[in-house]
Amino acid sequence: MQELAARVMRRVPRAVAQAMTLMESDHPEHLARAQALMQQLRETHASLRRPNRALKIGVSGTPGVGTFGVVSRLAMHILALDSRFDGQDQGPESDSGWNSVCVLAVDPSSPRTHGAILGDVARMPELATHPRAFVRASASRGAYGGLAPSTADLIQVAELAGYGTILVETVGVGQSEAFVADIVDVLLLLVSFNSGDELQASKRGLLELVDMVIVNKADGDHVREASHTRHMYESALAMLSKHVYAKKRVLLSSSSVHDSAAPGYTDDNIYTPETLWPEILEMATTARKAKTTFQKDTDESEDTSHHSSLVAAFWNELAVELRRSLPSHSSTSLQQILKGAEMHVRTGDLSARSAARQAVQQILAALERIPK
């Protein structure tokens, strides 16, 4: 275990990958080992006194908007920023700034077959073969939202291994992007150039969480429409509560290979993933500060944002863990409660939500009855 931890800290790809596998495992025995490894990593990390924290960027987008293209080009740009490094990864000690990149991608598992197609390396071959990039896809395994159940742990492993920039790519913009928002420094939402009109109330919840909306594929014939979409998102953002900490922005981005000047359709600046980088960096720094103060204001806790994201991870994990372990628990009274609730849903007596609520209340009541 100690040896694995040491190799992770030296950022040996094989070791980092194996540590991540351990974090992902469902096997009960692995759980304890994963905990031990994480503990070991933290201790080693503390003793090494590494100064920098990783910059964590979340990129969300529904399939087809070109998320992987933006992630890939952004990462390649970050890697190219420092020309001193053109060979092999020399380990964390030789890093400067953000110049080693870890990409964590989450792909959906099929709810029917449980298998998954993890196509990320195929979609970003240039990045996947870059010596200073580490690309790891995970299957969502039916966890909520875009995040695989253990993504928080994976991010932590990557951070402890000393990757300067961690990009988290998620698909299926939806229910629980809140979790991503908490765990990363800056969250980008990629939307399609023609999605302005379908901007519905449901998406507005998501807009509260993201720091930057990027209207992608704003090239050629699409620029006019993209510009329209941008305005739709801006006005939607303007209606968000004052409570929100930093100024959110909506930018246009082109997916074309060549830097494209705006061809007269719009006055908006059209960014490429490369020119987006300074904007993201700036947003991340302000957002990181703002998030911390925001947390303090609202929670009045001593938490740094780092810890708050761990707490968020805990709540997510708790939900996943309950889902996994309750059905197979040996307590007969527990099974009675669950089976009863299931039956109510099946027969249509109760809605899924009411049944869940009722079941939780019954379980909690049972807990109360346990003598202290």
Next chain:
Amino acid sequence: MASRLRCAARSCSCARPWLFSRGALVSSSLSGWRRCAFESSRKNTQSRELSSAFESAEAQWRFQVEKELAQTGAPSSRSTSVDGICLRPAYGDAASAESGQWPGVPPYRRGPHASMYASRPWTIRQYAGFGTAEESNAFFKRALQGGQKGLSVAFDLATHRGYDSDHPRVQGDVGMAGVAVDVVDDMKRLFDGIKLDEVSVSMTMNGAVLPVLAFFIVAAEESGVARSKLSGTVQNDILKEFMVRNTFIYPPEPSLRITGDIMAFCTREMPKFNTISISGYHMQEAGADPCLELAFTLADGLEYIRVARSAGLTVDQCAPRLSFFFGIGMDFYVEIAKLRAARELWYTLLKEKYGSEINNPKSYVLRTHCQTSGYSLTEKEPYNNAVRTTIEAMAAVFGGTQSLHTNALDEAIALPSEFAARLARNTQLILQEETGICAVADPFGGSYMMEALTSELMLKARSVIDQVERAGGMAKCVADGWPKQRIEDAAARKQARIDSGQHVIVGVNKFIAEQQSAQSSGNGGQGGDERIDVRSLDSVGIRQTQLDQLKRVKFSRNAEAAQRALQLIVQAAKFRNGVDSVKEGESDAASKNLLDCCVVAARARCTLGEISSALESVYGRYQPQVSVATGVYRDNFTGEEPGASSEFREAVRAVQTFSELAGRRPRILIAKVGQDGHDRGAKVVASGFADLGFDVDVGPLFQTPAEVVKMAVEADVHVIGVSSLAAGHRTLVPAVMEELERAEAQDILVIVGGVVPSSDHEFLRKLGVPLVFGPNTRLPYAVVELIRVLSERLRLST
């Protein structure tokens, strides 16, 4: 009149009596299909089509038959084995006024020529060329002696992708699936002693078509043959590369511009050379059904006409030089109908779109090459493949192909051996010389079934073509990727139907030979006496020869001239990239034609890699988007065969058990190593494995062993599945194993799937590859085997 006919039948050598038999040939049974097939097109085509010189389609046909037979000196009728019964070049309804009734007459459903094979049989054209230029040269000479009329050159993958043999990315690919060509001198050695003004040469080249064609022109020039005398075809069909075969270099848009430049150059300078061979073959090989193949191929054809027009050519200049290329699978009737439908559909499309500007009737005629399906060949009981190929060849002939390649029976296992290649050629010679099939054009014409099937296919394909055209043409659609997606879905469906036994393949999923079903797992076709000798190549030696030569050429050439020539290419590419030069004066446009520039570079001994990277510096190198269908495989696995569905369930169960014991799903990286772009197999396996419960990492195309290992390590997969279809396994798999060792990841298992001769299984096993799956492996079986081996390795037990 009737007595005259009888007399003619008795003595076939007498002069064309059947030409006077008008009316006597009427068969009352023919009216049914006619109505079904032609009712709609009748009124608008008939009157305009028949030139006023002919009173009927039959008269026009008779006139042309006379002409064609006179040209070749062929007899007007052929005797049969029955004394006194002769066959005429075609049969039809002479009284009918309908135009489609006769071959060689619009709309050409029944054939592009009036007498078809009676005056000249189809061209036997075997695709060949392996290893070095010298070896291929010897192979060509033998083939020409053996009765072959045209040469067909296969290039190696490095050449296809625009890399010189010394490029680090192509280590395992040099000389593997064809001949390696780096400089013009390779081309000269390839055709040494062959008279290029007498033999037609067909070159399968799409991506690096500019340097290869330039080398061909300069090689001929330096052996004293002017470019105007060269005849043959270059495939030059880049659209289908983006759909299925993936041997492109540049993005779609500049690639099509190159196509246009080549068409313009050849029209100007090489009148006997066909500039493009529009290929459906590769689509069918990739899993497209015949209708999809037909539709996408013709839609490609329409796009190329537009490309030619924007390069300044008229339809009459380009259309007669288009040739098509279809695959012929085992669906006998459908394949015949496909070729018939293709001709009529092409005629109709051109009539509608360009009718007003076409003056040359040849512009309407679709001429095609065909190849029997490689996909239909099996690794198990390989001798069955000779039978399959024969049946497919017959379908191509009944459909009216102009030239044909018959596959060698060992192509499912390896590159063809000398013996298998001869047998394949003889298959065609037997059809031509022994069967009498050549005597009659379109023998299926007039069959109720065949005419109805042809019309149905036309209708179905037409709706797909219309969909493509509405979406802005094939170039746009290819860039969007939906044709690729449709073909891949079709491939996954087909695999599921095979695995579930709905689609029978004898020896694979039904009537499996005893010793093979009993044989131990994983070693595919090693079925005792079924073993056949296959050809293997010394890839290291071939590469060394090429490297030495590259060094020599680069040392001895005029470096300055070479640099200048490359600069010229860059400038021309930039110019063509920005402004359309077509409207300028002839000479100006000519000086900027990319092929012109490449010819200059070829003379200056610039290498293929240098020319390609000069173009790449302007256009960029295209990296395809990989997407894999999920659920398609499972949805089609309805498992009517009870044995098949239990195998499916067993596989799902095995994966589930493994997942519980290991703490995660089994994870596999499906890797395409080297420059082989055929990814149907890899994708079908990826899709199927995911549907059976695996987490499947799909690797990009064209990876080096080190890159594959990096991805496998970071994803921490249990297994790397290396897909090998171009004989690269002998070099690339050992390289992958070495890289794994370097990454301290020897515990990651490597398995191989694809075309691997059984003689190489032992070689791979010694390397530490426990499982090798051939082309016809049922996926659930592969999964069960893999899980068994994995569980042993990881010491997992219940």
